[in-house]
Amino acid sequence: MNDTIKTIKARHSVRSYSEKIIDEKLIMQVLEAANCAPSAHNSQSWRFIVLRGEKKDELARLVSSKAETFPRPASVLLRMSAKSIFSAPAVIAVANTAELISHGIELFKIKKEMGRDFFRTMEIQNSAAAVENLLLAATSLGLSTVWLGILYLMKDEILKFLGEPEGEFMAVIPIGYAARNSSNPSKRPVSEVVRFL
Template sequence: MSSPADFAENETLRSIHHRHSIRMFTDQEVRDEDIRTILDAANCAPSAHNQQSWRFLILRDERKHALAELVSHRAVDFPRSASILMRMAARSIQGAPVVVAVANTGELIRNGAELFRVDGELAFDFFRTMEIQSSAAAVENLLLAATSLGIGSVWLGILFLMKREVLEFLGEPAGEFMAVVPLGYPAKTTEGPKKRPWETLVRTLK
């Protein structure tokens, strides 16, 4: 198994190890070419039945400011803890040169039964879960690709609490909210939070 020392030798492991959430950004633009590279990496993720039922929405300038406005405007309607996270999210969106939102199309939920039979109550749950898991893999690829290019990112999940408005805003009203990810160059050098050692999270079945 890998030990931390191996990270230095392997670029993929280095990106995985170095990725941590960045919430404040400099004004430096992210090149279109880098955005394309990042989205291509996201699109390489595994997806159930190779359905790729994710959509990536790119927001810059006015669209990005408008989303930040919407979020900070709605933040007051939520209990304090959520409200604080929403205001932080609005600041990250506002401060990032570019934002990528990820929405699920629901295609797998709609077409899943034609692809393979799962009956009854379990079907909706199964296809929806498969779709969410697929898109989560795409978001992680996106974060890792950004990291590998020196671009910071944070997965903003708190906007799920106002998902209908966000999806309307993104022009994906029939979709499912996955993530909003501000992208930009880190305003300061930070280390991510400490992780619980993986050894404490593993059990070998005997």
């Protein structure tokens, strides 16, 4: 196995972190890797917002207070997310800019509704590629992460909180050193999910 495949196989979600601070240089290395992701028309329609200290804890409190307004299991998952955000030394929020949506509709001259659906999907895929790069780079540097998608349920509040009102909320990723060792969850054998035609 080469180092890239080793890193891909080693990555797993971690939801509880030690108190050890992350060097800002490591955060920047992880973000450089995220920023190298492929994107439709090389649009790079992502923004990364790094939260630490009081601002990060404020986000955790916002998520925790909003959790109560949802029925289970969303309320439980939101509370768990708030705990992960509290325990991590930093979190990286990812938002789409929506610039590809507006430029794309103009450029392609297709129906507005179809254009919006198409370019929004491209923006989501761009950000997903960037997030995966981020997770893998973090793993390669001995850091742990978890991709918190459940926060999409409160996307508007979070975008406002982040000061990114134009785009679309994608994910929040706590990043830090794992509180304890954990193993990878099992995955289906690849033979079950592949067909050669």
